[in-house]
Amino acid sequence: MVADFARDDRKVAMLFLLPGVGALLVTYLVPLAYSLGLSFSEWDIRKPGAQWVLSGFGNYTDLLTSEGFWRAGLRSLIFTLAALPIELVLGTMIALLLTSEMVSSKLSALTRVLMLVPLMLPPVVLGILWRLLLNVNYGPVNSLLGLVGLGPFTWAAAPDTAMATIVLVEVIANTSVVSMILIGGLLSLPPEPIRAAEVDGAGPWRILFEIKLPQLASYYLIIVLIRVMDLLKTFDFIYALTGGGPGDSTSMLNLFIYRVGQRFLDYPMASAASWVFLVALLPLSIWLLIKAVASSKDYLND
Amino acid sequence: MxxxxxxxxxxxxxxxxxxxxxxxxxxxxxxxxxxxxxxxxxxxxxxxxxxxxxxxxxxxxxxxxxxxxxxLSHWQEALGNPLNQKYLLNTAIVTAVSTVLATLAGTLCAYVLARIRLPFRLNRVLLISILIARLFPPVSLAIPYYLLMRQLGLLDTLPALVIAYTGLALPFVTWLMLTFFQDLPREIERAAMVDGCTMFQRFRWIVLPMSLSSMMVTAIFVFMGVWNELLYSLTLTSLSAKTIPVAIASFVGDNALAWGQMSALSIASFVPILLMALTVQRYLVRGITFGAVKG
CATH class of the missing domain: 1.20.5 (Single alpha-helices involved in coiled-coils or other helix-helix interfaces)
Known part of the structure; x- marks a missing residue:
């Protein structure tokens, strides 16, 4: 941009950068290098005092031919692709509802504050809470659905329904993110085109689909990027709600890696799995980077 | 007619x-x-x-x-239990220390990135590195953290968690503060520079007082994230350094029928977070979208 600040400042600048950059090196570069080395190694942890030795691509070939890994990856994908569209549609509907002129503004303001609650709930608490709510025998959800003749459902307790349950809880917890971003977007829309369309006789649906939503495209892009990254990373509430079970029906990549490493103590394999996961995330990350760097042009003196 | x-x-x-x-x-x-x-x-x-x-x-x-x-017996049991008290204290200490460290280090980084043109296009290199770090699934760092901390003899200690959480929060702080600094007018700093203020003096006496509230907002976001974090705590602690999310999650295996205590402890860990969320409600969208939407 502008060379507004003096060249002598560079020394101080380096000093300013030191703690942050140092911490990033220690907390990212060192463990990543370590895990990369480990992923190409063998380590017989049963022998006391044994160290790991480089051994080539063995872990990667084992991993990529193991059914468990692919199933976990597929589950991550299913979870993400199931939750995302539901959150987008529901989030849009809630945002429209809460900005609608037909709903009392006090009530919608109250709802907006209350929507913070599921969002701010610690993920572990979220998992525990839904464990209680969806308990097959003593939970209120099955009992209430029973009153209208539905169920009883097995929810998280059976492999067939566990994944759908996880998606349901995820949607309830995080649709607020989508709504809150969109509410901001909807309120910032210029009113003139909407008024003009109304005068010209356009119905509410046409105004929605041809005027409001297209103007929110950039908001949707950000939402999709953020949600996809977070959905793929989801660990905490699933750990507390199902622990990846029953069986391995909700064991997604994160839980798979955690289990391989912490339960079966196969550190090289877990490292290899993390690297495959990272590489799989790469296209998405690069896309996000391009978007973010493009939007940050004005933040930088570059 | x-x-x-x-x-x-x-x-x-x-x-x-x-x-x-x-x-x-x-x-x-x-x-x-x-x-x-x-x-x-x-x-x-x-x-x-x-x-x-x-x-x-x-x-x-x-x-x-x-x-x-x-x-109130579940509350008495949950909060009267010395172990839970210890876990709450652990969580408070780890969260406070890593929030302060990450906010300070990240703010300094962000200020330099926003105001100083570094040699070798370092601004861009650093910004991209920070974004990549933010995109990492934490699980890919959990295993190497565990093994490295074991070698350093830091397993099941609070410093191990502080290191992991400071690293986790740094990219977020840097990016969010960068967007705040961008909104700060540069004219005052420029005038001070003309008057001979060094960069440190400008930062200390002009920028810092003006950005204290942004730093508070950022710190609160970091606090909420670290307070709730499960994965690293699960990996790096076993007994003495446990944090409250791990304690809550361990009800599932160890004490699955203690629904009352489970709920009481959950609420106890949720209330501080909720109060903080209400104070930064205005900035919530900005925090969630990593500064991409000003809200």
Missing amino acids: TDLALMSLRPAASRAGFRWRSLVGQAWRYGCLVVLLAVIVFPIYWLVLNSLKHQRDFFTGPPIYFTTDLT
């Missing part, structure tokens, strides 16, 4: 139709609102109720939805 009659009739008819349609629209909207509120409020009500119910009232069919026969 007929034209006139039609002209006077048409608006009336359409107005009646409009009124009817808007009534249905309104009823439908309020219906949706009620469902939405129920889905938000009922789970919280259930959690509070569970923390106050007698143990004998949990395993009934149908469940007890309302009762005045309540007890």
Whole structure:
């Protein structure tokens, strides 16, 4: 941009950068290098005092031919692709509802504050809470659905329904993110085109689909990027709600890696799995980077 | 004549139709609102109720939805338990220390990135590195952290968690503060520079006082994230350095029927976070979107 600040400042600048950059090196570069080395190694942890030795691509070939890994990856994908569209549609509907002129503004303001609650709930608490709510025998959800003749459902307790349950809880917890971003977007829309369309006789649906939503495209892009990254990373509430079970029906990549490493103590394999996961995330990350760097042009003196 | 009659009739008819349609629209909207509120409020009500119910009232069919026969015994057991007190204290210490460290280090980085043109296009290199770091799934660092901390003899200690959480929060702080600094007018700094202020003096006496509130907002976001973090704590601690999310999660395996204590401890860990969220409500969208949407 502008060379507004003096060249002598560079020394101080380096000093300013030191703690942050140092911490990033220690907390990212060192463990990543370590895990990369480990992923190409063998380590017989049963022998006391044994160290790991480089051994080539063995872990990667084992991993990529193991059914468990692919199933976990597929589950991550299913979870993400199931939750995302539901959150987008529901989030849009809630945002429209809460900005609608037909709903009392006090009530919608109250709802907006209350929507913070599921969002701010610690993920572990979220998992525990839904464990209680969806308990097959003593939970209120099955009992209430029973009153209208539905169920009883097995929810998280059976492999067939566990994944759908996880998606349901995820949607309830995080649709607020989508709504809150969109509410901001909807309120910032210029009113003139909407008024003009109304005068010209356009119905509410046409105004929605041809005027409001297209103007929110950039908001949707950000939402999709953020949600996809977070959905793929989801660990905490699933750990507390199902622990990846029953069986391995909700064991997604994160839980798979955690289990391989912490339960079966196969550190090289877990490292290899993390690297495959990272590489799989790469296209998405690069896309996000391009978007973010493009939007940050004005933040930088570059 | 007929034209006139039609002209006077048409608006009336359409107005009646409009009124009817808007009534249905309104009823439908309020219906949706009620469902939405129920889905938000009922789970919280259930959690509070569970923390106050007698143990004998949990395993009934149908469940007890309302009762005045309540007890504080679960709260006393959950909060009176010295282990839980220790875990709460651990969580508070680890969260406070890593929040302060990450906020300070990240703010300094962000200020340099926003104001100083570094050699070798370092601004861009650093920014991209920070973004990549933010995109990392934490699970890919959990295993190397565990092994490295074991080698350093730091397993199950608070410093191990502080290191991991500071690293986790740094990219977020740097990016969010960068967007705040961008909104800060540069003119005052420029004037100070003309008057001979060094960069350190400008930062200390001009920028810092102006950005204290942004730093507070950022710190609160970091605090909420670290307070709730499960994975690293699960990996790096076993007994003495456990944090409260791990303690809550371990109910599932160890004490699966202690629903009352489970609920009481959950609420205890949620309340500080909720209060903080309310103070930064105005900036929430900005925090969630990593500064991409100013909200």
